[in-house]
Amino acid sequence: MKPLVFRPLAMKLSLALAGVLLVACASSDRVLGFESSPDAALAADDAPARADQASSACADGKLDPGEACDDGNADDGDGCSSTCRLEPLAGADTCPGASLTLRGAGSEPRRGVLTLDTRALRSTYTSACGGDARDGVARVVPDTGGLLTARIKGFVGSLVHARTVCADPTSELPKCRPSTSTSVVHDVVSFAVTAGKEYFLFMDGLDGASGVGTLDVTVVP
């Protein structure tokens, strides 16, 4: 049996050892917080994981760090590539515009997207609702009749308007419905369409606004 006098001594030694460890941990934290090399090593360890996250987040429809655009798909050729880089589209600056392809068949809704960077385009068109800014044009030919809805996503201050004859402002389809939002207005247009007929959608801006927007088009038969 051990003498009782050693127990307090053992406890003191244990407490002292714990204290030393605590101080060591605290100073170690301080070192990690202020010295560059341990952080750099940690960052290097994390880098591959972050790159994986960035690539997996492309095509989720949400603009993440490192993405110039994200139209929610992994397709090339629609203005936003499979790696979320902008693709300038030939013909998007003026009539008849860049083709917007709709997918879907039978009674299911058709859907298509087109991403434009209007900062790289000229100001050519305007509408009854305004649109004095740089603009781009998309041409769409639904294979079914129904209700077409076009919405611009990701571009604050955007305005979308539509015509049945691209260069004729009198063929503009009615819109200008009241908006309840103060930050994003006039970003939707909706109208009835006829199968096989062509429609022209204009991605424009209010008060000189320009930017990257994704034109999201659905046709419900």
Ligand SMILES: [Ca+2]
């Ligand atoms: Ca994304």
Ligand SMILES: [Ca+2]
């Ligand atoms: Ca795409």
